[in-house]
Amino acid sequence: MEKLIITAALVGAETTRAQQPNLPVTPEEIAEAAHACREAGASVCHLHVRTDDGMPTQDRERFRETIAAIRRRCDIIIQVSTGGAVGMSADERLQPVSLRPEMATLTCGTVNFGDAVFLNAPGDLERFARELKAYGVRPEFEIFEAGMIQNALSLWRKGLVEPPFHFDFVLGVPGAMPATPKHLLFLTELLPEGATWSVAGIGRHQLPMAALAVILGGHARVGFEDNIFYRKGELAESNAQLVARVARIARELDRPLATPDEARRILGIPR
Ligand code: KMH
Ligand code: ZN
Secondary structure, eight states: OOOBOEEEEOOOSSOOTTTOTTOOOSHHHHHHHHHHHHHHTOOEEEEOEEOTTSOEEOOHHHHHHHHHHHHHHOOOEEEEOSOOSTTOOHHHHHGGGGGOOSEEEEEOSOEEETTEEEOOOHHHHHHHHHHHHHTTOEEEEEESSTHHHHHHHHHHHTTSSOSSOEEEEEEOOTTSOOOOHHHHHHHHHTSOTTOEEEEEEOGGGHHHHHHHHHHHTOEEEESTTTOOEEETTEEOSOHHHHHHHHHHHHHHTTOOBOOHHHHHHHHTOOO
C-alpha cells in the first residue's frame, strides 16, 4: 500500500464565515492554514480563493498572490480548483491554470448540487483537459457520480489526458452519490489499472470516508470546503485540526503519511 496523501480543502466556494468563523479568506490566512495543514500531515492543498469580502472568485491574480504566500511558508502540492462556484463560466473557472500549478481539478460531468446544478458539459470537459495539458498541469478527476469515470476515460481515448490517473470521489453532496462504504467500493472497482483515488466525504461523512480510505489504500481529503464540524454540534477549530485527526488515525493503522515529494511520485507529478 502506498503512503497516505492527505489533501486539505481549506476554503471551497460555498462555506461562509458566518457558518465557520475560522474559515481562511485572505491570501495570508489561506497560506497560514496551508502551512498548519502541512505541519499536521497534509501533502496537497486543494485551493479556492475569495475576494476581500469573502465571495468566491477564480481571479488569476488572487490565485497568484495566494500561491506565492503559500510558497513562502511551505512546500505543499498546490491543486487549484477549476470547479470554482456553481454558475461560473468555463473562462472564469480556467483562469488559475495558466499559472502552471502542479495540479488542478477537472470535474467529469454535470451533477445536481443541492438546489443548484453544477454544469460541466461534454465540450467543457474536453476544453478543460486541453487547457491543463497545454500548461503541463496534472488533473485530479472529480467524480460525483459513477458515470463520470467513463467521461474521464473518454478523455483518455481522445488523447487529452495521460496516465497515471488520480480520481477524487466527492460523496454525500445533496443530489449526488451518497457517502456509504458500498458506493465507495463500487467506484474504486470501476477505476482503470494503476489509478489512484481519494475520497472527500461531505459534512458528517468526512471522517468515516477518510478512515475508510486509510484502510482501503486510497487517499483522504478533509477541510472546511467539505465539512465545518469536528463532531456533531462542535465546529472545528481549524482545517489543521481535521487533518491532524486523519493523520492520527493513519498512524494508529500503520499507514505512513506521504511527504509532498512522495505524493508527487505517487501522483506522477514531475519535480
Ligand atoms: N464548488 C463546487 C461547485 C472543484 O473545486 O473542482 C465545485 C468544486 C469542485 O469545488
Ligand atoms: Zn473545490
